[in-house]
Amino acid sequence: MALSYNSVLFLIVSLLSISSMSTSVGADLVNDVCSKTKKPAICLSALRADPRSKCANLESLATISIDISLKNAQSTRDLVNTLLKQATDPKLKTRYDSCLENYDDAVDELGGLPVFLKSKDYGGLNIHASAASDGPSTCDDNFSEQPAEAPQLKDASDKLQGLISIILVISNLL
Numbered sequence: 473m474a475l476s477y478n479s480v481l482f483l484i485v486s487l488l489s490i491s492s493m494s495t496s497v498g499a500d501l502v503n504d505v506c507s508k509t510k511k512p513a514i515c516l517s518a519l520r521a522d523p524r525s526k527c528a529n530l531e532s533l534a535t536i537s538i539d540i541s542l543k544n545a546q547s548t549r550d551l552v553n554t555l556l557k558q559a560t561d562p563k564l565k566t567r568y569d570s571c572l573e574n575y576d577d578a579v580d581e582l583g584g585l586p587v588f589l590k591s592k593d594y595g596g597l598n599i600h601a602s603a604a605s606d607g608p609s610t611c612d613d614n615f616s617e618q619p620a621e622a623p624q625l626k627d628a629s630d631k632l633q634g635l636i637s638i639i640l641v642i643s644n645l646l
Contacts, residue, residue, distance in 0.1 A: 505533060508641045511634030518635060530646050534589050534597070537638040541604070542582040544635055548608070548628040549575035555622055564619055571611035571625070578607030578632070585639065598643035605636040 502525055506515035518540050519525045525536055552575055556568035581604035588597035608629040615621035621629075 501528065501530070501533065505530075505638065505641055505645070509634065510637040511630070514631055514634035515638050519638070530642055531589065534639060534642045534646070535586070537635065537642060538582060538585045538589070541632065541635040541639060542579065542585075544628070544632050545575060545578045545582050545604070545607070548625070548632055549579055551625060551628055552611070555625060561619055567614040570614055574607040574611040576607075578604045581607070582636075592646075594643045594646045597646075598640060601636055601639040601643060605633055605640070608632045 502516065502519045506512045506519065509515045519533065519536065522536050522540065525533060528536065549572065552568055552571045556565060556572060559565045559568055581600050585597055585600055585604075588594070588600060612621065612626065612629050615626075
């Protein structure tokens with residue numbers, strides 16, 4: 473049985489329509505999620521940079537956000553370790569040592585999040601993502617007095633907290 477030209481054309485147009493709808497649904501979902509985060513610009517930049525987010529549902533966006541947050545936490549922990557090794561001021565050494573523990577905890581918490589997502593324990597996901605966010609926040613609190621926090625650490629901390637807030641928003645939407 474041969475397909476007519478009109479049938480083939482209809483099939484192609486239908487497939488293109490479905491494809492464009494799924495792309496716009498993913499974009500709308502990213503916009504919706506990011507509008508609810510602490511730092512929408514960080515959210516939009518991170519999620520739009522990941523090709524998996526184009527057609528993602530909430531659970532897929534959670535996976536992407538966990539991946540991005542974990543990588544960012546690990547690189548920030550590496551930055552803290554570098555700053556610790558370079559520090560000569562005893563106060564800074566103590567603060568960076570404390571921050572290293574905070575970021576170790578954040579990395580551990582973020583590394584455990586896929587289990588909560590896979591088991592659909594969204595409350596546990598939220599609780600442990602919140603605990604991960606405490607790491608950079610607590611590190612920042614160490615610098616309430618002089619000497620000041622290194623600007624690159626402050627920027628990395630702000631970015632990580634913005635990334636983790638994506639997970640928090642998604643866990644409340646799931």
